[in-house]
Amino acid sequence: MEAIKILILEHDPYDIDLLKRELTRGELNYESVVADNKQDFVHELKNFRPDIVLSDYSLPSFDGFTAFKITKELAPETPFIIVSGTVGDMNAVDLIKMGVTDYALKEKIYQAPPKILRALKEAKERAAKKLIKQELIDSEERYRDLFHLSPIPMWVYDPQTFVFLKVNEAAIRHYGYSQEEFLNLTIRDIRPSEDITMLEEDVNESKRTKNYFQKVYRHIKKNQEIIYVNIESNVVHFDGKEVRLVLATDITERTKHIQAIEEQNKKLQEIAWMQSHVVRAPLARLMGLINCIKEHPDTNQQLLNHVLSSAEELDKIVRGIVSKTDNVKIDQKNELESFSDR
Amino acid sequence: MSLKVLVIDDDEIFVFLHNLLVQENGISSGPIGFENGKTAFDYLNAHDNPIDHYLILLDINMPEMNAWQFLDSIQDKPYANRVLVVIVTSSVDQEDYEKAKEYSQIIRYIEKPLDHNACRQIRSMPVIEPYITS
Numbered sequence: 001m002e003a004i005k006i007l008i009l010e011h012d013p014y015d016i017d018l019l020k021r022e023l024t025r026g027e028l029n030y031e032s033v034v035a036d037n038k039q040d041f042v043h044e045l046k047n048f049r050p051d052i053v054l055s056d057y058s059l060p061s062f063d064g065f066t067a068f069k070i071t072k073e074l075a076p077e078t079p080f081i082i083v084s085g086t087v088g089d090m091n092a093v094d095l096i097k098m099g100v101t102d103y104a105l106k107e108k109i110y111q112a113p114p115k116i117l118r119a120l121k122e123a124k125e126r127a128a129k130k131l132i133k134q135e136l137i138d139s140e141e142r143y144r145d146l147f148h149l150s151p152i153p154m155w156v157y158d159p160q161t162f163v164f165l166k167v168n169e170a171a172i173r174h175y176g177y178s179q180e181e182f183l184n185l186t187i188r189d190i191r192p193s194e195d196i197t198m199l200e201e202d203v204n205e206s207k208r209t210k211n212y213f214q215k216v217y218r219h220i221k222k223n224q225e226i227i228y229v230n231i232e233s234n235v236v237h238f239d240g241k242e243v244r245l246v247l248a249t250d251i252t253e254r255t256k257h258i259q260a261i262e263e264q265n266k267k268l269q270e271i272a273w274m275q276s277h278v279v280r281a282p283l284a285r286l287m288g289l290i291n292c293i294k295e296h297p298d299t300n301q302q303l304l305n306h307v308l309s310s311a312e313e314l315d316k317i318v319r320g321i322v323s324k325t326d327n328v329k330i331d332q333k334n335e336l337e338s339f340s341d342r
Numbered sequence: 343m344s345l346k347v348l349v350i351d352d353d354e355i356f357v358f359l360h361n362l363l364v365q366e367n368g369i370s371s372g373p374i375g376f377e378n379g380k381t382a383f384d385y386l387n388a389h390d391n392p393i394d395h396y397l398i399l400l401d402i403n404m405p406e407m408n409a410w411q412f413l414d415s416i417q418d419k420p421y422a423n424r425v426l427v428v429i430v431t432s433s434v435d436q437e438d439y440e441k442a443k444e445y446s447q448i449i450r451y452i453e454k455p456l457d458h459n460a461c462r463q464i465r466s467m468p469v470i471e472p473y474i475t476s
Contacts, residue, residue, distance in 0.1 A: 273435075276433055276434050276435045277403060277432065277433050277435065280432035280433060280434060280453075280454070281353065281432040281454075283432070284432040284453070284454030284455045285353060285355050285356060285359075285432075285454070285455070287454070287455040288355075288356065288359045288454060288455030288456065288457075289355065289359065291359075291455060291457050291458075292359055292362060295366075295458075306355050310355070
């Protein structure tokens with residue numbers, strides 16, 4: 001074990017000697033520095049960084065109680081033991097009440113080593129507890145940040161009352177309601193009225209299963225804009241209640257893009273269908289007519305008229321396809337423009 | 343045994359051309375044309391004779407009754423197993439080709455235009471040849 005670093009505040013060389021001998025006899029592995037005035041005491045407190053302070057109660061230019069207050073200020077975790085010549089200096093109980101770790105009388109100086117060990121042991125335990133508490137606080141903060149600073153809207157609601165219990169900053173930003181407004185709403189209030197029955201059924205079902213839940217819903221923002229949202233939720237415990245933590249990802253743009261692509265696909269399919277059915281009909285007729293004319297060089301005017309009308313029909317169809325294709329392009333352009341408005 | 347040839351197509355030019363090809367290739371001297379499945383179906387129901395066998399050149403896309411509706415309609419008729427069908431279509435749609443496989447009457451699937459070569463092949467098919475008299 002490392003040597004215990006002891007700062008001794010004492011002016012009497014005899015008392016110092018006595019104390020050190022007692023510490024050695026108590027088989028303490030220690031190193032020490034001695035101060036006998038305020039300036040030295042403060043200096044050693046900062047530089048020597050003692051594990052424990054042993055202080056006389058009254059000194060010519062300084063006093064133990066002031067030294068205690070300074071220690072409390074500069075090194076609050078360091079145990080502080082008063083080693084006093086007389087009982088009458090100050091009531092030991094009062095000193096302990098004010099936060100002094102312990103009290104030893106010079107005439108019973110043999111008590112000092114066990115008191116030092118006990119004080120150090122308690123200080124160590126206190127430090128460990130404090131560390132655990134700090135870690136708990138840190139981890140709570142991390143999780144709070146994870147919730148509050150998540151870029152995706154999140155909230156917690158009570159499945160019994162549907163009330164919002166907590167909302168994060170992204171939700172406030174995305175939906176346009178302030179935190180206060182949100183906490184006065186229920187999750188019904190951000191849905192189109194025709195979707196509420198479905199919502200209530202889903203919530204009741206999830207209350208029963210307590211599982212992870214995922215579904216796409218329509219939500220209404222404060223400005224009445226309707227958005228498509230992918231909802232994912234899980235059961236969490238909040239203020240002793242079983243509630244649901246919700247992650248709400250806005251997929252409106254994605255949904256609109258898909259709709260636009262599906263719409264366009266349909267038009268392209270129509271064009272493909274025209275290619276295979278409508279265009280092929282007059283073309284096949286032309287080919288058939290030409291075959292026939294080839295076989296019958298003495299062909300009559302009527303067959304040639306059929307050739308011409310088939311060619312004209314084909315021309316009309318091709319023009320139709322061109323304008324249909326143009327429509328696809330225009331729609332595409334409109335879609336892009338409407339997206340850039342948003 | 344006689345083979346009656348029916349040409350069913352909503353495009354009168356094809357009816358004309360197919361009639362011509364059927365005659366020139368000696369498949370039939372008197373093919374009968376119909377403008378859609380419905381008129382042909384009505385004709386068969388009214389004029390069927392148990393000794394008659396039919397070769398039908400059938401277009402797919404037609405108003406009133408298309409090829410599939412026509413084929414579905416004849417399945418429970420007494421002449422159903424005396425009908426042989428050659429699909430003659432301007433469609434190059436794979437879906438139509440696959441659908442044609444569902445009907446036992448269909449012996450051939452031809453993309454328009456029908457020509458002499460195709461007619462000669464039809465004529466020499468084992469199911470057709472016995473009917474050819476010349």
